[in-house]
Amino acid sequence: MSTDFSKPQRQSAAGIVINGACIVQKFVRAMFIPLVLFVVKSNKIALVYTAFGLLAALVLSLIYAYFYYLNFTFYLNPEKQEFVIDKGVFGRKHLNIPVAKIQQVNINQGILQQLFGVYSLQIDTAGTESKEVNIKAINGEIAYALKEHLLNGNQVANVTSDPNLEPAAAKNISETPLIKIGAGTLLKVGLTSNYGQSIALLIGFGYAVFHNLKELLKAFDNDNGQVEDFFKSGFTLISISLLFAVIIVILLATNILRTFIKYFNFQLSRHQNSLLISSGLFAKKNTLLHPSRVQIATYSQNYLQKKLGLFNITLKQAHAGHQPSENDLKSNDMEVPGCNLQEKDEIIKMILKRLPQHGSTFSPNFRFLNLPLFFTVIIPLIVYAFIYKLIPEIRSFYGLAIIYVLLVTLMIYISYTKHRITVSEDFIIKQSGIWDISQEIIEPHKIQSISTSQYPWHRKLDIGHVTLHTAAGDIHFSYGNYTEIKNLVNWWLYQIESTEKDWM
Numbered sequence: 001m002s003t004d005f006s007k008p009q010r011q012s013a014a015g016i017v018i019n020g021a022c023i024v025q026k027f028v029r030a031m032f033i034p035l036v037l038f039v040v041k042s043n044k045i046a047l048v049y050t051a052f053g054l055l056a057a058l059v060l061s062l063i064y065a066y067f068y069y070l071n072f073t074f075y076l077n078p079e080k081q082e083f084v085i086d087k088g089v090f091g092r093k094h095l096n097i098p099v100a101k102i103q104q105v106n107i108n109q110g111i112l113q114q115l116f117g118v119y120s121l122q123i124d125t126a127g128t129e130s131k132e133v134n135i136k137a138i139n140g141e142i143a144y145a146l147k148e149h150l151l152n153g154n155q156v157a158n159v160t161s162d163p164n165l166e167p168a169a170a171k172n173i174s175e176t177p178l179i180k181i182g183a184g185t186l187l188k189v190g191l192t193s194n195y196g197q198s199i200a201l202l203i204g205f206g207y208a209v210f211h212n213l214k215e216l217l218k219a220f221d222n223d224n225g226q227v228e229d230f231f232k233s234g235f236t237l238i239s240i241s242l243l244f245a246v247i248i249v250i251l252l253a254t255n256i257l258r259t260f261i262k263y264f265n266f267q268l269s270r271h272q273n274s275l276l277i278s279s280g281l282f283a284k285k286n287t288l289l290h291p292s293r294v295q296i297a298t299y300s301q302n303y304l305q306k307k308l309g310l311f312n313i314t315l316k317q318a319h320a321g322h323q324p325s326e327n328d329l330k331s332n333d334m335e336v337p338g339c340n341l342q343e344k345d346e347i348i349k350m351i352l353k354r355l356p357q358h359g360s361t362f363s364p365n366f367r368f369l370n371l372p373l374f375f376t377v378i379i380p381l382i383v384y385a386f387i388y389k390l391i392p393e394i395r396s397f398y399g400l401a402i403i404y405v406l407l408v409t410l411m412i413y414i415s416y417t418k419h420r421i422t423v424s425e426d427f428i429i430k431q432s433g434i435w436d437i438s439q440e441i442i443e444p445h446k447i448q449s450i451s452t453s454q455y456p457w458h459r460k461l462d463i464g465h466v467t468l469h470t471a472a473g474d475i476h477f478s479y480g481n482y483t484e485i486k487n488l489v490n491w492w493l494y495q496i497e498s499t500e501k502d503w504m
Helices: 015-041 044-071 111-116 140-155 168-173 183-192 195-219 226-237 240-263 303-308 326-331 341-352 366-390 392-418 482-498
Strands: 073-077 082-087 093-098 102-109 119-125 134-138 179-181 266-271 274-279 284-289 294-301 311-317 334-339 360-362 420-423 428-432 437-442 449-453 463-470 473-481
Touching (some): 015 044, 015 134, 102 111, 111 134, 134 140, 179 334, 179 341, 183 240, 195 240, 294 341, 334 341, 360 473, 428 473, 473 482
Antiparallel strands (some): 102 119, 102 284, 179 266, 294 311, 294 437, 420 428, 428 437, 449 463
8 A cells, every 4th residue: 555645545455354344243233132032033944044144144245345445445636635535335425525624533443453453544524524534444654644644734745655764653653652641540530530421321231131131031922020020129138228339339340441441551642733642442542633623622620530639631623514413522522531730731731822821700690590499409399299298108208308409409509609701811711510620711713603692580680691602512601790791702702803813
C-alpha cells in the first residue's frame, strides 16, 4: 500500500476477513436467541442442515467481503483538498469529504485487527456521518500518514516511502506522553465515578437475563412462573442489608471493569498542533484532534475525587451537520480520566491557550427550587398519602417515604447551590451538578446562537433563563436576574460580531 494518497488504493487484504467477520457478528447478534431455540428443539437431521446453512452463510459473507474489498478505494484530491471514497457492492457510493471539515481521526485496533497487524481508521467530520467513513483494515504506517494529511491538509509535506526514514506510526507512538494514567489511578476512578451509568448497565443486563430466561422456559412449554417465584423467595431469604451490600460490590466491580476496558494504558501526547489520545484494553483507540475544534471544555469532581485530588475532563467537539441526539453528542466527546490538578491545568491551557481568569459570578433566584420540589417531592407525597389510605400494606413503608423526601430535598438544594455562571471577558464558565460538580468552559466566539425565555408569572420578579447554543451542545443558566441576563446577551453578541476568531 503506497503513501502517495493522490492515487486510488485499497485496504489491506486482511480487510476481507475483518469485513466478513463483521457481517457474521451482526448475523449472530440478530439471530442468537432463535438459533439457540432451534438447535435445542431440533432433531439431528435438522441440526445437520442448520450447520450447512451456517457454513453457507459464512462462505457468502466472505464472498461479499471480497467484492467489497475490491470495490472499496480511497484517495486524496490535492487540487480540491478532498478525501474521496468509492465503495459498495450492489449499490455504489461516492463520498467527497472536504479536508477542512474533518475534525477528528480515530485509529483503532480491535482484537481481530491486532491478530492481522492492521488498524481501522474512522473519520468524524462536520457534515458527514462518521459511520460512513470507516476504513477497517489499513497498515499502521499508512494510517498515521493518512491521518496527518487529513487533519493538516496542505501543511503536511508529502510522505515518502523511503525505508531509511522512520515510519510515521513509530514516530507518533514513541513520543513521550504528557499524561499517562496508570492502573492505580484507574482503580481510583473506577471506585469513585460513573455510578449512574453502571446502575443503568446493571438494570439493562438484569432485564435481559430475566427476559431471556422467560423466553427459554416458554420455548420448552415450562413457564409456570418459576423465574418470578425465584426472585420472590430470594427477597424473603436475603436481608435488605445483605442485598444492598451485594449490589454495592457488583456496582463497584462493574465500574472498575468498565474503566479498565475503556481507559487502560491511557496516554495523551502533544503532536505538532494537535493532541494524540490513545487508550483501550481489548480494542486500542488512537485519536488525534485539534484543540481549536473543541467547543466546550469540561472538568468535574465529586466529593471522593476531591479528597483524592482527581479530575475528569471532557472535551466536547462540534458534531455532524445533522441534528445530533444526546447519544451522538456523548459519543463525540473525548474524555481524560483521573487527572491531578497540574495535569488538568495543562490540558485546559492546551485547549484554551490559557487558564480562565476570575470574573463576575451570577446565581439563580431561590425560586429555582419550586418546580423540582413540586414535581419530585409534593406530588409523590400526595400520591403516597392517597395510596396509604386505600392499601394498608403500604403503611409500613412510611419510613422509606420520609427518607425519600429528605434525600430528594437535599439533592435539589445542592443543585441550587451549585448552579452558577461566571463571566469574564474571554470565558464563560457554567457550574452545575449534585454529586459530580462540573465546570463547563466556553469562549464567547464559539457560541452559535443565544436564546432567552421568561415565564409570564416571573415578569414582575425579573427572573429569566438563557441558553447558549454551540455546535457541541447547549449550556443553560436558569432563574437568573433577567435584566442581568439581557445585558450579558448583548455583551456576548457584541463579542461574537466583533471578533476575528473562527469558531472552529
